[in-house]
Amino acid sequence: MAEQVDARDLKEKWFGLTLLFSGRFFIMEKRDAEGMMVESLNMDFTKKVVINTEQLEWTTSPSPDVFKKPLEMEQQEAGHVTFIEKYEPGARLTSHSHPKGEEIFVLEGTFSDEFGEYPSGTYLRNPPGSSHAPFSKDGCVLFVKHNQFLEGDSTKVVLDTNYAAWVPGFGKLKVLSLHLYEGKHTALVYWPEGATFQPHAHHGGEEILVLNGTFQDEHNNYPKGTWIRSHHLSQHNPFSKGGCLILVKIGHLI
């Protein structure tokens, strides 16, 4: 079935996730052309992954005052990578480019580069070929996805979601669309207390980061900071007793 995205379809598709298995890391050893070992983390998109990122330890990065929590990665610091990133106050990176794009949601603090300041709640897309020298005066925490843009997706996006217009979604849900390109959609979804959805399947998969509250389905509870990657055609019936806010991507896992 081809991915269709229109307003009616979105109401039907948003949001949930499936917990079929896991919460485990899948780490595989690989070797490059020179025989050097490189690590791959959670790159089998047919597997369900659930990670409570608040329980992960920070790992070091090439910059002494920037730390990461890797969630999925093709190679260390290269290829398809998704991670939580922390800039200590005053942290500054050298200018770098984004060969296949960079997508950021600012979780805490204020992120900056030579083009502007991006407070908590800002959604950024730096398209392939763009470059910048980021820093954070007072520190920040980010959700970052590298090298995952589709060919031809060249739109730069800077959206402070604190001031954006939400629209009604299914039932009591509210939806703030962030980006749509060839059926791959990213949005914020607000679940008020007691909100429910209907059973549904994820054509092209579904990726969620719980920003606030606790997201739930028939399989488990997912508190703030939980990252869920549900594979193509996975299913579930989500709800939230106490309410929650989630960042959702759909259709990108095939």
Ligand SMILES: [Fe+2]
């Ligand atoms: Fe879902």
Ligand SMILES: [Fe+2]
């Ligand atoms: Fe960057």
